[in-house]
Structures are given as structure tokens and as C-alpha cells.
Amino acid sequence: MFDWDKQIVRATMERAGENPGVQLQFLLMRLEQYPDALPAIAEAAEDMGAWCQQQAEALRAEGARRDAQAKLRAIVSNPKK
Numbered sequence: 001m002f003d004w005d006k007q008i009v010r011a012t013m014e015r016a017g018e019n020p021g022v023q024l025q026f027l028l029m030r031l032e033q034y035p036d037a038l039p040a041i042a043e044a045a046e047d048m049g050a051w052c053q054q055q056a057e058a059l060r061a062e063g064a065r066r067d068a069q070a071k072l073r074a075i076v077s078n079p080k081k
Contacts, residue, residue, distance in 0.1 A: 016023035031037040 012023060012027075013020060028041060031041060
């Protein structure tokens with residue numbers, strides 16, 4: 001049975017070594033030559049945008065959590081009399 005992640009993705013990333021961005025650039029340059037690939041490239045860009053949005057939301061949530069913890073520590077260490 002063909003396992004795309006193991007046989008293609010992992011092998012490609014291993015060959016890329018410390019330069020996955022360069023590997024991706026070459027892959028996209030090749031794929032752009034095929035009109036049928038353009039919608040998939042666009043969808044991948046949209047997926048990346050959604051992933052970035054999720055990362056931003058997670059950072060905002062972490063910032064809010066840390067802010068709440070800092071406020072709680074301030075209240076506990078300096079209770080109003």
C-alpha cells in the first residue's frame with residue numbers, strides 16, 4: 001500500500017536537509033508549469049493562511065492567559081487592605 005507521507009513527504013524533507021524552503025520553491029516552480037496544479041497551489045496557500053491564523057489566535061490566547069496570571073499574582077502578592 002502506498003503511503004504518501006512516508007514515501008514522498010518524508011523522503012522529500014530528508015533530502016531538503018536544512019533547506020526545506022528552497023526545496024519547496026523548486027517544487028512550486030515545477031508545479032506551476034502544469035495548469036491543473038495551479039488550483040492545488042492556490043488551495044495550499046489558503047491552507048497556509050488558515051494555519052497562520054490559527055497560530056495567531058493561539059498566541060493571543062497565550063498572551064491573555066499570561067496576562068491573567070500576572071494580574072492574579074499581583075492581586076495575591078498585594079492584597080488591598
